[in-house]
Each structure stands twice: as structure tokens, then as C-alpha cells.
Amino acid sequence: MGIRYFVNINMNTFYFIAFLSIFFSILVITAKNPVHSILYLVLTFFTFTVHYILLNAQFLAVVNFIVYMGAILVLFLYTLMLINLNKDSEPVKSNMVKIAAVLGGGCLLVVLVGCLKQVGVADPVVLKDPGLGLVQNLGKVLFNEFLLPFEISSLLLLSAMVGAVLLATKDPKPKSV
Amino acid sequence: MESLTNTIKSVPLNHYILLCSIIFSIGVMGVLLRRNAIIIFMSIELMLNSVNLLLTAFSVYHGDASGQVFVFFVMALAAAEVAVGLAIIVMIYRNTNSVDTNVLNRLKW
Numbered sequence: 001m002g003i004r005y006f007v008n009i010n011m012n013t014f015y016f017i018a019f020l021s022i023f024f025s026i027l028v029i030t031a032k033n034p035v036h037s038i039l040y041l042v043l044t045f046f047t048f049t050v051h052y053i054l055l056n057a058q059f060l061a062v063v064n065f066i067v068y069m070g071a072i073l074v075l076f077l078y079t080l081m082l083i084n085l086n087k088d089s090e091p092v093k094s095n096m097v098k099i100a101a102v103l104g105g106g107c108l109l110v111v112l113v114g115c116l117k118q119v120g121v122a123d124p125v126v127l128k129d130p131g132l133g134l135v136q137n138l139g140k141v142l143f144n145e146f147l148l149p150f151e152i153s154s155l156l157l158l159s160a161m162v163g164a165v166l167l168a169t170k171d172p173k174p175k176s177v
Numbered sequence: 178m179e180s181l182t183n184t185i186k187s188v189p190l191n192h193y194i195l196l197c198s199i200i201f202s203i204g205v206m207g208v209l210l211r212r213n214a215i216i217i218f219m220s221i222e223l224m225l226n227s228v229n230l231l232l233t234a235f236s237v238y239h240g241d242a243s244g245q246v247f248v249f250f251v252m253a254l255a256a257a258e259v260a261v262g263l264a265i266i267v268m269i270y271r272n273t274n275s276v277d278t279n280v281l282n283r284l285k286w
Binding site for chain 1: 191192202203213216223242258261266
């Protein structure tokens with residue numbers, strides 16, 4: 001009974017979480033300190049996880065939580081600390097370039113929204129099948145229709161791993177000819 | 178879970194597209210705005226994620242699970258991309274002692 005009151009979810013939840021996503025993603029690109037930037041990115045990805053839960057895509061919510069927030073962002077944080085950047089070494093662009101960048105991004109947004117106005121799909125997102133995003137259903141699709149891409153993606157990950165190790169290790173001393 | 182699935186019934190698809198376009202544009206702005214290679218990389222992650230969310234929304238809208246499987250593949254690809262990209266950034270840092278993209282103008286004509 002108590003949990004009913006606690007999880008009083010209505011339509012406004014989506015708009016609140018959407019606002020938070022936009023707010024934190026703006027902070028990601030404006031934060032001066034790169035470490036703060038990464039922490040804001042973690043928060044942004046957390047709001048995305050909440051979006052997935054609201055869409056009842058539970059598998060993706062968990063994968064997003066573990067892979068993005070757990071693995072990828074820790075990798076970013078480690079690299080940043082390895083490189084040892086701080087606020088002083090942060091390169092700054094001139095104001096002219098900044099204004100041009102914001103204008104460019106804004107133009108892209110205007111074009112996208114203009115296209116959206118043309119299409120005009122205003123139907124509500126209705127989940128017809130509640131089990132759509134569950135692991136059982138996705139596993140069946142993944143291992144029947146998408147078995148070959150799944151296997152090939154393992155090859156991709158292996159080659160990425162080998163490539164990363166090859167790139168990041170120090171070059172040995174050049175061979176004497 | 179019932180209350181969760183009922184919640185979404187009232188959010189139009191339009192608003193999902195709008196949200197994802199805004200976040201994608203913020204990612205593009207981040208790429209243009211910053212000169213730190215790592216933050217440029219993070220902006221790219223932001224763009225990838227906005228597209229993931231839109232794919233999921235469309236998947237739910239059409240009741241087709243393929244969209245969510247694509248998101249899974251995109252996440253695997255993003256993990257590989259991040260590993261290679263960060264290795265390249267570390268290598269650049271070792272060679273030039275900075276991650277400022279303006280230092281890398283050797284290919285400029």
C-alpha cells in the first residue's frame with residue numbers, strides 16, 4: 001500500500017526526467033573542469049536509464065546502467081586521471097568560435113524540429129505488449145533473427161580490444177637497421 | 178509495473194523525438210564548442226545515447242522488439258569505439274603532451 005503512494009507516477013514524470021536530461025547534458029558541455037563534465041555525464045546517463053524504465057525496456061535499462069555508467073564512464077574517468085588534466089590546462093576557444101558553434105548546433109535543432117513539424121506524428125506511445133522489453137522476449141529475438149550479427153559483434157569487440165592494447169602500449173625502441 | 182506501463186500511454190511520440198533532437202543537438206554543440214579531445218568524445222557518447230533512446234521509443238511505439246536489439250548492438254559498438262578512441266587519445270597525449278585538438282593540425286592544408 002505504502003509503495004503506491006511513494007511511486008505516484010504520472011505523465012509529468014516523463015517531462016521532469018526529460019528536463020533533467022537536457023539540463024545535465026548542457027552542464028556536460030559547459031563545465032570547465034573535465035572531471036565535473038564526466039560526473040554530469042553519469043547523471044545524464046542515469047536519467048536515460050529512468051527513461052528506459054518508463055518505456056518498460058527493463059533489459060536496456062540494466063544494460064545501460066552497467067555498460068554505460070559502470071564500464072564506459074569509469075574508463076573515461078581513468079583515462080582522464082591518467083592524463084592528469086586540471087582546470088588550468090583546459091584549452092579555451094575564442095568567443096567568436098563559441099557563438100558560431102552554438103549557432104551551428106541551434107540550426108541543426110531548428111532543422112530537426114522543422115522536419116518533425118512536417119511529419120506530425122502526435123499519437124501517444126502505447127505499450128501494446130507489456131513483455132516487449134523483457135529479457136525473455138529480447139533473448140528470443142536476439143538468438144533467432146540476429147544470431148549472426150551477435151556473433152560478429154564478438155569479433156568486433158575482440159578486434160577493438162587488440163587494437164586498444166596495440167595503440168596504448170608504448171612503442172618499443174626502434175630496431176637498429 | 179502496470180502503473181509504469183500506463184504512464185507512458187499519455188506521452189506523445191512527438192515529445193520523445195523532440196527530446197532526442199535537443200540532446201543530439203547539444204552533443205553536436207559540444208563537439209564544436211570544446212577543444213579537449215576527451216570532452217569531444219563524451220559529446221559523441223551523448224549523441225549515441227539520444228539515438229538509442231529514440232530507437233527504444235519507436236520500438237515501443239510499433240511493438241517491435243528489433244529496435245531494442247539494435248540498441249543493444251549500438252551499445253556493444255560504443256564500448257568498442259570508446260576503447261579504441263581512448264587508446265588513441267592516450268597515444269596523442271604521450272606524443273604531444275596535450276589533448277588539445279588544435280595541436281593536431283598536421284593534416285591541415
